[in-house]
Amino acid sequence: MNPANGTNAAGRTEDTNATNAARNTGPTSNVEQSTRSAVLLEVRNLSVRFGNLHAVSDVSFNALRGHITSVIGPNGAGKSTLFNLISGAIAPSDGQVRFDGEDITGFAPHRLTRKGLSRSFQMTNLFPELPVFENLRLAAQVLEPASLLAMPLRRSHKARERADELIERFALKDKAHELAGTLSHGEQRRLEIAVALASRPKMLLLDEPTQGMSHADTEDTANLIRQLSAEITILLVEHDVGLVMNLSDHVVVMNQGKKLAEGTPLDVRANPAVQAAYFGSGVAHA
Numbered sequence: 001m002n003p004a005n006g007t008n009a010a011g012r013t014e015d016t017n018a019t020n021a022a023r024n025t026g027p028t029s030n031v032e033q034s035t036r037s038a039v040l041l042e043v044r045n046l047s048v049r050f051g052n053l054h055a056v057s058d059v060s061f062n063a064l065r066g067h068i069t070s071v072i073g074p075n076g077a078g079k080s081t082l083f084n085l086i087s088g089a090i091a092p093s094d095g096q097v098r099f100d101g102e103d104i105t106g107f108a109p110h111r112l113t114r115k116g117l118s119r120s121f122q123m124t125n126l127f128p129e130l131p132v133f134e135n136l137r138l139a140a141q142v143l144e145p146a147s148l149l150a151m152p153l154r155r156s157h158k159a160r161e162r163a164d165e166l167i168e169r170f171a172l173k174d175k176a177h178e179l180a181g182t183l184s185h186g187e188q189r190r191l192e193i194a195v196a197l198a199s200r201p202k203m204l205l206l207d208e209p210t211q212g213m214s215h216a217d218t219e220d221t222a223n224l225i226r227q228l229s230a231e232i233t234i235l236l237v238e239h240d241v242g243l244v245m246n247l248s249d250h251v252v253v254m255n256q257g258k259k260l261a262e263g264t265p266l267d268v269r270a271n272p273a274v275q276a277a278y279f280g281s282g283v284a285h286a
């Protein structure tokens, strides 16, 4: 947060209520309540094992409303597994995930989408044989009221509107009727973010959204994430440490399944353990 101009690391205006609540450390129960409400996602002592491998081990952190929280770490650190645990793709062996005040541990992904938690995948997760528009319309289907499920003709109204909106916003008008599988890699990654947004989530989980992108596409995606963060809470896994340091309000560093450190980009960059295990390894350069 830059106190001079009221903006944070991403150059956005702070969510004043959430931020004040997060900073308020007074002893009253009111304050405790408002502190809780500033936290959208709470990850508590989350663990999972694959055989003898502790892929994620006792990881805890909070993601505040309106902030970009990023998870970084070298290959195999457990970042995607952590995302899979949060987004319900796999069940933890221990620990808890709370979202918007509710225990969502072990909820199936479609249930989480209805709760407002949406994710994009490190590996593309589009329907390549369907047109761009249909990919978006299907993802927006969750917006239709359940009572209209028996009336398919009326049902598609909201989903279509949302798909149209996203086509416009993501500059995909020219591509709307092309099969998703025929788009360039950069376009597919962008479409994937649009698909994840289709359900109007409260929080967006992005797993390496710039993976395999050209420098120009990476910059476009960073700008897109920055814009999105004005309206949605973001949890980001990203290899490009420079991009993370520029975009994030809060950074969680993982190494070998464990949380090594967390803090502001500056705190994390200055942390000797992080420098030794990550920046010093030559894996990435800030």
Ligand SMILES: Nc1ncnc2c1ncn2[C@@H]1O[C@H](COP(=O)(O)OP(=O)(O)OP(=O)(O)O)[C@@H](O)[C@H]1O
Pocket (backbone or CB within 6 Å): 050, 053, 055, 073, 074, 075, 076, 077, 078, 079, 080, 081, 082, 122
């Ligand atoms: N389904 C699985 N079964 C067995 N082992 C797995 C499984 N998924 C991940 N692992 C292992 O768990 C560890 C953490 O993997 P994960 O994919 O979470 O790392 P990551 O930090 O996302 O890495 P990257 O930066 O390469 O994407 C790795 O050693 C990986 O081989």
Ligand SMILES: [Mg+2]
Pocket (backbone or CB within 6 Å): 079, 080, 081, 122
């Ligand atoms: Mg990964």
